[in-house]
Amino acid sequence: MVRNKILIVGLGLIGGSLAKAFKKCGYEIHAYDIDKSAIEKAICEGVVKERIDDLNETEDEYAFSFICVPVLESIPILGKLSSKIKNGIITDVGSTKTHICKYSIEHKIANFIGGHPMAGTEKIGYKYSFDELFNGAYYFITPTEMNRKEDIEKLKNLLQSIGCKVEEVDYVLHDKITAVISHLPHVVSAGLVNMLNSNEIYCKFAGGGFKDITRISSSSPKMWADISISNKNMLLELIDAYIELLKNFKTSLKSENYNEIFNYFEKAKIIRDTIVSDEK
Numbered sequence: 452m453v454r455n456k457i458l459i460v461g462l463g464l465i466g467g468s469l470a471k472a473f474k475k476c477g478y479e480i481h482a483y484d485i486d487k488s489a490i491e492k493a494i495c496e497g498v499v500k501e502r503i504d505d506l507n508e509t510e511d512e513y514a515f516s517f518i519c520v521p522v523l524e525s526i527p528i529l530g531k532l533s534s535k536i537k538n539g540i541i542t543d544v545g546s547t548k549t550h551i552c553k554y555s556i557e558h559k560i561a562n563f564i565g566g567h568p569m570a571g572t573e574k575i576g577y578k579y580s581f582d583e584l585f586n587g588a589y590y591f592i593t594p595t596e597m598n599r600k601e602d603i604e605k606l607k608n609l610l611q612s613i614g615c616k617v618e619e620v621d622y623v624l625h626d627k628i629t630a631v632i633s634h635l636p637h638v639v640s641a642g643l644v645n646m647l648n649s650n651e652i653y654c655k656f657a658g659g660g661f662k663d664i665t666r667i668s669s670s671s672p673k674m675w676a677d678i679s680i681s682n683k684n685m686l687l688e689l690i691d692a693y694i695e696l697l698k699n700f701k702t703s704l705k706s707e708n709y710n711e712i713f714n715y716f717e718k719a720k721i722i723r724d725t726i727v728s729d730e731k
């Protein structure tokens with residue numbers, strides 16, 4: 452195992468941004484992607500040293516291997532990597548953690564530690580990646596009892612070196628938190644856009660507020676379909692809770708209960724203003 456070699460599987464927005472950040476810190480990056488053009492571009496830019504053509508031929512030489520593909524693609528890749536990489540740490544960046552962590556426990560992959568950067572954009576692919584994406588961002592890691600303390604420390608140190616604020620959290624709690632703050636909002640955002648139904652007159656006048664609340668609906672459909680399936684149970688519970696909330700608002704509106712309607716908006720304003728004022 453070579454201390455400064457990192458393997459990135461999936462050189463898109465997140466994999467590319469990690470590659471650029473690690474390269475800046477002096478690591479040598481090797482990469483695998485089904486889309487060879489992304490890797491060729493990264494090699495031309497001097498970000499990636501070598502393209503891996505077949506994961507079944509992976510050498511056990513990487514200090515860290517990052518799986519950065521849509522979440523339903525991650526598990527077969529973890530299966531392949533873990534049969535080859537026995538010394539280095541394998542991690543992922545997927546937006547859901549229960550699925551992959553359970554797989555790692557069932558298959559006794561003790562060198563796998565789940566991870567998830569809480570930073571990103573609605574853009575898709577390597578061309579939108581940038582080295583500062585994770586600087587100052589929270590980054591969840593979801594170690595299990597199988598993991599060695601020194602491996603957890605090594606991963607934390609690596610992530611902190613690119614500016615991440617690392618938070619250790621249980622994988623089930625992770626999926627609950629992200630369902631509330633990320634997965635349900637993406638479902639709602641896409642729903643609001645789908646309400647327009649490509650109607651020209653709506654699209655023409657959809658302005659600032661509409662664009663603010665729906666920016667994230669320009670994200671990768673493949674990525675969000677995978678996340679939805681992978682966090683199905685949490686998401687189903689939250690969709691029910693959200694429907695209930697809308698139903699309550701509907702009841703208040705039907706009866707023109709001014710206080711209830713006012714409270715709906717006031718409560719949201721107070722909570723959101725606190726979140727925004729807490730930002731650095």
Ligand SMILES: NC(=O)C1=CN([C@@H]2O[C@H](COP(=O)(O)OP(=O)(O)OC[C@H]3O[C@@H](n4cnc5c(N)ncnc54)[C@H](O)[C@@H]3O)[C@@H](O)[C@H]2O)C=CC1
Nearest residue numbers: 461463464465485486519520521522545546571572575576
């Ligand atoms: N986009 C975002 O803001 C964030 C995304 N994530 C997670 O990061 C992961 C990657 O997302 P992005 O980089 O945004 O997506 P992306 O679409 O920009 O990049 C994914 C890359 O993986 C490659 N790929 C897909 N399937 C593959 C396979 N089977 N084998 C090898 N390569 C494959 C694609 O060709 C592409 O280059 C996802 O699991 C997502 O949940 C986590 C935090 C933020």
Ligand SMILES: O=C(O)C(=O)Cc1ccc(O)cc1
Nearest residue numbers: 546568569570571572573667
């Ligand atoms: O574009 C945005 O603001 C996002 O919401 C990015 C994002 C997408 C998926 C994640 O798991 C984490 C962050």
